[in-house]
Amino acid sequence: MADNVFKSHDIGLRAQKKILSRMATKNIAKTFIDGTTASLLDNLYRLCKMHTGNKAKAEKLIKNIIKIVIKIGVLHRNNQFSDEELQKAELFKRKFQNTQLSIISFYEVDFTFDLPYLQKSIAESQVALKSIVQPHLTEKSLGRIDEVFDFFGEEALLETAFRPDSPYREVMGKIVADINAAMETGDI
Known part of the structure; x- marks a missing residue:
């Protein structure tokens, strides 16, 4: 009996992830996220498009x-992460916050941009995130x-984005804000 309940729960969880990921558009996301995060996504879109x-x-x-954020949210809300994965999540959070602080600093202080440092920080965040979600996704x-x-x-994106005369300067200012x-x- 307990085995059937677990499988039903597992199927329900997969269905939630699938349904929510299929609905993942900027407009749908805005119903699930706050204004600041929606603005950040809009500005990231502008940067990507530029x-x-x-x-x-x-x-x-x-x-x-x-889709990634929704799936992680579904997993977290359904208590799918082990204690070890939750500890890894704290490590990811610290690494990602360091990346964000670096982006802010490199934007606000001209000629401080350090490409290898930022690429390493981004890569470490990527590895940390994947170590948490790999068993679940x-x-x-x-x-x-x-x-x-x-x-x-990407080197070309970062090099261009953090130049003082960057064509992305305006959108980068909005992203940093x-x-x-x-x-x-505490939203990110």
């Missing part, structure tokens, strides 16, 4: 972020994580 010149690729990246979902982190760790606001409220 950098790639490709609306579809930018939409796909943002959709992947939304499909290869396709793990691939989405890689796509997102690989894009934002959103990160600051989200960190203050």
Whole structure:
């Protein structure tokens, strides 16, 4: 009997992840997330679109972020993470916060940008996140994580974004403001 309950729960959890990931659009996400996070996603979309010149690729990246966040939220809400994974989540949180603080600093203080440091920080966040969710997500979902982190760790994007005369300067200012606001409220 207990075995059937577990399987039903497992199927229900998979269904939730599947349904929510299929609904992952910016407009749907805005119903689940606060204004600051929605603004951050909108500005990340603008940055992606500016950098790639490709609306579809930018939409796909943002959709992947939304899907990842929703799936992790479903797993967390359903207490699917072990104590060890929760400890790893704290490590990820610290690494990701360090990455965010670096982005803020590199934007606000001209000529402090350190590409190898930022790429390493992004890569460490990626590894930390995957170590938490790998037992719970499909290869396709793990691939989405890689796509997102690989894009934002791309040398050409980072080099251009943090130049004082960057064509992305305005949108980077908005992203930094959103990160600051989200960190203050504890949203990211």
